[in-house]
Amino acid sequence: MTLFGGIEAGGTKFVCAIGSGPNDIRAETRFPTTQPGETIEQAISFFQSQICQFGPLAAIGIASFGPVDPNPASATFGHITTTPKPGWAHTDLVGPIQQVLNLPIGFDTDVNGAALAEGRWGAAQGLDNFIYLTIGTGIGGGVMGNGRLLHGLIHPEMGHIPLPHDWEKDPFPGNCPYHSDCFEGMAAGPAIEKRWQSKGQHLPPNHPAWELEAHYIALALRSFICTLSPQRIILGGGVMEQAQLFPLVRQKTQATLNGYVQSPAILNQIDSYIVPPKLGSRAGVLGAIALAMAAI
Structure with missing residues (x-):
């Protein structure tokens, strides 16, 4: 069997x-993201040892935090670009790995990779148009449009759209270093912690944080539904592990759309329209494997 x-x-x-997929993971490792050179070297060493054990790989896929340059025609293809993560801005991820392992490499954002995996094996099988959003340390989105991942100028930055902000009800100024009160600045995990002085996992299910969180997510989903018309929306990431959020988000999304989008998926089948990832926490690494498959 071909391995990736x-x-x-x-x-x-x-x-x-x-x-080669969810039911065939031969080896896996995880390690902290430290400095670029050290971290990339650990990844290379893992693949070198596994190739010795399992034989050659057909390709490698990299699903990366961003922003990134995913354009193969660009001089900075395979680079992380303007990330605020210390030490990682303008880091070449693809080059060092390709130089040592000499394999085709598929490269994209972590959320585009996860979207690809959910379309191939998960909650969006059989659909040509859908969104995968991760809401955790940051907020990012991958878009499948007419069966292809959306790129364009670079790639979608769905966590950085502006949202209506009622300063009287929510005086929190936002937590994004670029845009203050954008979607990520108001609803990502660090924003929850900064606003309520507690990590989300320590807040009880009936805490007012979750009504406010669902409100902001629903406002963002209204924009995405009206602009991208997805057949399904998949919500992943650590924040969405709060079980009480999905019913709140579904209800508030219906309310903020106010009957404008006359689709049974939203009006009558919202529970199967806004869904968790079927692949769970494995969506990211399986997305990377799916990117490798697409690279050959």
Whole structure:
């Protein structure tokens, strides 16, 4: 069986694996994201050792935190660009790995990778148009449009759209270093912690944080539904592990759309329209493997 390598390059940790899909992961490792040289070298060493054990790989996929340059025609293809993560701005991820391993490499954002995996094996199988959003340390989105990942100028930055901000009800100024009260600045995990002085996982299910969180997510989903017309929306990431959020987000999304989008998926089947990822926490590394498959 043809084997592929995958790297989920996260801002907190790297996850590396080889295999051919959800039911065939031959080896996997994870390690903290430290400095670029050290972290990339650990990834290379993992693949070198696994190739010795399992044989050659057909390609490697990298699904990375961003922003990134995913354009193969660009001089900075494979680079992380303007990330606020210390030491990682303008880091070449693809070059050092390709130089040592000499394999085709598929490269994209972590959320585009996860979207690709959910479309191939997960909650969006059979759909040509859908969104994958991760709401955690940051907020990012991957878009599948007419069966292809959306890129364009660079790639979607769905966490940085502006949202209506009622300063009287929510005086929190936002937490984004670029845009203050954008979607990520108001609703990502660090924003929850800064606003309420407690990490989200320590807040009880009936805490007012979750009504406010669902409000901001619903406002963002209204914009995405009206602009991208997805057939399904998948919400992943650590914040969405709060079980009480999905019913609140569904209800508030219906309310903020106010009947404008006359689709049974929204009006009558919202529980199967806004859904968690079927692949769970494995969506990222499986997305990297899916990117590797697409690279050959």
